[in-house]
Amino acid sequence: MSLKILAVDDSRTIRDMLKLALAQAGFEPQVAEDGLHGLEVLEDMVDDGTPPDAIITDINMPRMDGFGFIDAVRARDDHSAMPILVLSTESADELKARARASGATGWIVKPFDPVKLVRAINMVAGKGAA
Amino acid sequence: MPNDPMAEIRASFFIECEELLESLQDGLTAMDDGDTDSETINVCFRAVHSIKGGAGAFGLEDLVRFAHRFETVMDEIRNGRLEPTRDTIALFFRGADVLYDIVRASRDGESLDTATTEAVLGDLEALVGGVIEEEEAEEEIDFAPMTLSLDPIDDDSADAPVEATPPGLLIRFHPAAELFSSGNEPRHMLAALRDLGEITTTCDFSMLPALADLVPEEGSIGWEVSIATNAKKEEAAEVFEFVDGLCELSIEATGTPSAGLPDLDSIVIPGTVDDGEAPEAASGEEPEPDPEPEPVAATPTPPPEAAPTPAAKPVPAPAAKPQAAAPAGGKDSKQAAGGAKATVRVDLDRIERLVNLVGELVINQAMLSQSVAEAGIPANSAVSSGLEEFLQLTRDIQESVMMIRAQPVKSLFQRMSRIVRESSAMVGKSVRFITDGEQTEIDKTVIERLADPLTHMVRNAVDHGLETTEGRIAAGKPADGVVTLTAAHKSGRVVLEIKDDGGGINREVVKAKAEEKGLIPPGVPMSDQEIDNLLFLPGFSTAKEVSDLSGRGVGMDVVRSSIQALGGRVTITSEPGIGTTFSISLPLTLAVLDGMVVEAGGEILVVPLGSISETLTLQASDMEQLGAGTQLVRIREEFVPILDMAEKLGFRSPLASYEGSSVLLIAMEDNTRSALVVDRIVEQRQVVIKGLQESYGRIPGIAAATILGNGRIALILDPADLIASAGSSRTMPALDLAG
Numbered sequence: 001m002s003l004k005i006l007a008v009d010d011s012r013t014i015r016d017m018l019k020l021a022l023a024q025a026g027f028e029p030q031v032a033e034d035g036l037h038g039l040e041v042l043e044d045m046v047d048d049g050t051p052p053d054a055i056i057t058d059i060n061m062p063r064m065d066g067f068g069f070i071d072a073v074r075a076r077d078d079h080s081a082m083p084i085l086v087l088s089t090e091s092a093d094e095l096k097a098r099a100r101a102s103g104a105t106g107w108i109v110k111p112f113d114p115v116k117l118v119r120a121i122n123m124v125a126g127k128g129a130a
Numbered sequence: 131m132p133n134d135p136m137a138e139i140r141a142s143f144f145i146e147c148e149e150l151l152e153s154l155q156d157g158l159t160a161m162d163d164g165d166t167d168s169e170t171i172n173v174c175f176r177a178v179h180s181i182k183g184g185a186g187a188f189g190l191e192d193l194v195r196f197a198h199r200f201e202t203v204m205d206e207i208r209n210g211r212l213e214p215t216r217d218t219i220a221l222f223f224r225g226a227d228v229l230y231d232i233v234r235a236s237r238d239g240e241s242l243d244t245a246t247t248e249a250v251l252g253d254l255e256a257l258v259g260g261v262i263e264e265e266e267a268e269e270e271i272d273f274a275p276m277t278l279s280l281d282p283i284d285d286d287s288a289d290a291p292v293e294a295t296p297p298g299l300l301i302r303f304h305p306a307a308e309l310f311s312s313g314n315e316p317r318h319m320l321a322a323l324r325d326l327g328e329i330t331t332t333c334d335f336s337m338l339p340a341l342a343d344l345v346p347e348e349g350s351i352g353w354e355v356s357i358a359t360n361a362k363k364e365e366a367a368e369v370f371e372f373v374d375g376l377c378e379l380s381i382e383a384t385g386t387p388s389a390g391l392p393d394l395d396s397i398v399i400p401g402t403v404d405d406g407e408a409p410e411a412a413s414g415e416e417p418e419p420d421p422e423p424e425p426v427a428a429t430p431t432p433p434p435e436a437a438p439t440p441a442a443k444p445v446p447a448p449a450a451k452p453q454a455a456a457p458a459g460g461k462d463s464k465q466a467a468g469g470a471k472a473t474v475r476v477d478l479d480r481i482e483r484l485v486n487l488v489g490e491l492v493i494n495q496a497m498l499s500q501s502v503a504e505a506g507i508p509a510n511s512a513v514s515s516g517l518e519e520f521l522q523l524t525r526d527i528q529e530s531v532m533m534i535r536a537q538p539v540k541s542l543f544q545r546m547s548r549i550v551r552e553s554s555a556m557v558g559k560s561v562r563f564i565t566d567g568e569q570t571e572i573d574k575t576v577i578e579r580l581a582d583p584l585t586h587m588v589r590n591a592v593d594h595g596l597e598t599t600e601g602r603i604a605a606g607k608p609a610d611g612v613v614t615l616t617a618a619h620k621s622g623r624v625v626l627e628i629k630d631d632g633g634g635i636n637r638e639v640v641k642a643k644a645e646e647k648g649l650i651p652p653g654v655p656m657s658d659q660e661i662d663n664l665l666f667l668p669g670f671s672t673a674k675e676v677s678d679l680s681g682r683g684v685g686m687d688v689v690r691s692s693i694q695a696l697g698g699r700v701t702i703t704s705e706p707g708i709g710t711t712f713s714i715s716l717p718l719t720l721a722v723l724d725g726m727v728v729e730a731g732g733e734i735l736v737v738p739l740g741s742i743s744e745t746l747t748l749q750a751s752d753m754e755q756l757g758a759g760t761q762l763v764r765i766r767e768e769f770v771p772i773l774d775m776a777e778k779l780g781f782r783s784p785l786a787s788y789e790g791s792s793v794l795l796i797a798m799e800d801n802t803r804s805a806l807v808v809d810r811i812v813e814q815r816q817v818v819i820k821g822l823q824e825s826y827g828r829i830p831g832i833a834a835a836t837i838l839g840n841g842r843i844a845l846i847l848d849p850a851d852l853i854a855s856a857g858s859s860r861t862m863p864a865l866d867l868a869g
Contacts (some may be wrong), residue, residue: 010176
């Protein structure tokens with residue numbers, strides 16, 4: 001059973017790249033365009049009985065940014081332990097603190113390296129097959 | 131087909147960039163108009179930010195560098211440390227221009243003149259003082275490709291001589307409560323360590339309280355893991371990267387080190403160094419970071435072929451709460467993209483093919499209609515009414531297909547606003563640029579080919595059209611010149627206007643210049659309009675000396691021929707002291723047009739419907755003779771010159787009397803009219819345009835050709851061009867007797 005990953009980013013390019021990298025690694029990617037849309041897609045996934053195994057989210061997004069999105073996900077009881085990785089261009093130290101304060105599980109700095117991304121997902125979500 | 135997904139994503143990245151640049155431009159325009167709403171500023175910031183993000187993914191260093199510094203300055207406005215003054219916004223516009231250039235250059239793999247880039251960057255940096263320098267230094271770390279790369283760096287360790295004791299790592303790890311609440315899971319980390327080599331895990335229960343006191347959310351146990359591996363400590367530390375500060379962690383290298391590996395001492399990631407929120411947790415949880423390290427000697431690792439030790443299984447996993455196994459609802463609309471319309475990206479080639487096929491369909495339908503007519507099938511028969519519906523459907527399909535390629539002219543207008551900024555700065559004039567109708571849609575292929583002629587005309591408006599600031603003030607006008615660019619649909623065509631509120635064309639100067647250059651014989655009387663049209667003569671330039679702007683080797687003659695190549699026309703109207711307007715009239719698409727099929731001199735010809743304002747039959751009483759060769763027709767108090775189409779095209783000599791002939795009244799862009807005489811009007815219908823330019827070059831008066839229902843080829847006329855060339859040969863402009 002492959003891991004289902006929800007990736008939220010307002011850049012189409014980054015969404016495309018994430019989809020490609022995740023699919024190539026054998027994950028099942030779902031994408032959303034901003035925080036609000038991310039919550040909708042998350043809801044749908046949960047409703048379909050296929051909640052994501054991990055979420056990747058950008059920070060700077062219209063309508064609802066990454067911090068707001070993480071807050072909203074964490075506010076739900078059933079997602080309080082959902083692994084959430086922040087994908088951002090922000091500089092590392094500052095980012096770690098901010099991301100962590102908002103409840104993120106981990107962080108990846110853009111541009112992301114697919115190998116590292118997959119490893120990070122496995123690190124926070126466990127290996128799907130194992 | 132998608133052979134290289136990355137190449138596709140790269141291509142779509144550049145399309146996204148164009149969109150982002152467009153919204154940046156919009157945002158800046160809004161800010162310039164006084165809208166400094168935080169969301170407007172955010173939109174601008176995000177546009178630059180997203181470009182940076184994507185650019186980083188493709189290693190476009192120049193783009194990342196510029197976008198980052200630009201973004202940093204914008205961030206100052208976002209967080210209120212910098213005022214969005216007019217000057218600042220003007221600078222942002224320049225920044226957006228440079229960004230646009232770098233995006234283009236990156237896309238086309240070209241290098242860019244760094245002087246402009248650096249100049250703009252310098253000005254941007256000046257806005258925020260020294261701050262950017264720091265950012266710049268930081269940037270080196272952040273955005274150098276994968277400086278933070280955590281790929282195994284195994285070159286040295288692989289090359290290093292392997293010696294007696296098998297190398298390994300000893301890790302002590304004790305999670306704090308926050309580790310769990312952030313969604314991290316020690317089990318997965320321990321599992322990840324297995325990738326490094328054979329691991330042996332020992333659970334440290336020393337902190338485990340009595341069961342009654344146990345709080346599952348708090349980390350009460352730790353682990354000691356020994357790994358038989360050549361991996362460096364950094365690789366193990368990487369596993370714990372996300373929990374830095376949320377745990378007690380020590381990693382030591384064990385075994386005999388290979389020579390040349392300098393980092394012998396264990397690195398200790400000191401749990402709580404810089405994260406303000408962590409200390410209480412760690413200290414509250416465990417007073418001491420296990421002070422009694424397990425004998426390190428115990429590390430000689432098991433032989434690699436031994437069965438893998440199962441990774442620590444007794445993990446308290448408060449994190450693994452049951453996921454809400456919600457009832458599988460019937461929601462299948464997964465892509466509820468927030469408000470945005472769903473779009474599909476399609477290769478232009480595929481659309482071209484569709485357009486061509488629809489063209490064939492239109493021709494085919496014409497042939498079918500003709501066959502039905504020839505077979506003498508009555509009009510109320512099933513065949514005829516079916517054909518009628520087929521006709522309607524064909525038209526609907528054709529319109530829908532054309533709509534696929536239709537795009538608003540907005541992007542083009544934004545490019546023009548940049549041209550105004552640059553050219554006004556260059557000639558030192560202060561210019562306001564106003565656009566209207568930027569949502570007007572035209573065929574994409576037309577838009578692309580409009581960029582060059584429009585650029586030239588906008589430059590002309592700024593350089594030649596507008597007076598100098600002193601000149602304006604002297605003339606009692608506002609110091610700021612105004613250049614207006616509008617687009618609108620008019621009877622199946624699109625009309626673009628470039629208007630300036632300058633001094634108008636100085637006709638005496640223009641005429642003298644043309645005489646001096648030998649373009650016209652001296653002393654010939656000419657109408658204002660004829661003089662204005664001299665601007666379109668090859669080799670004409672009104673600039674007294676060739677300025678930087680006008681000396682680009684492109685004249686209005688080139689502008690006109692490129693507009694004509696699009697099936698369009700360009701006309702000038704000018705009023706002294708008030709300004710000059712250039713109008714471009716274009717077909718909406720280059721593929722199909724509504725035409726009037728006429729017969730002239732025994733030949734079948736097509737006249738675009740859009741240029742015909744009315745048709746009538748000539749009566750002797752309406753006609754007047756003017757001079758030798760010119761006849762006029764009176765149409766509602768107005769005399770309009772008659773032009774015999776067959777004669778003009780050389781099909782036959784002029785007739786003695788045109789009484790009873792059909793006349794197409796052609797309205798020109800400058801509101802003058804002409805009467806085009808034909809033998810008879812055949813029908814009105816859609817024709818598919820087949821270009822002749824490639825085979826025959828440009829033929830005056832002829833726009834293109836088409837295939838008729840009977841399979842014959844007919845020429846499509848450009849009546850305005852035909853009339854204009856007739857007019858100039860006779861120096862006989864339209865007369866407006868009614869005033």
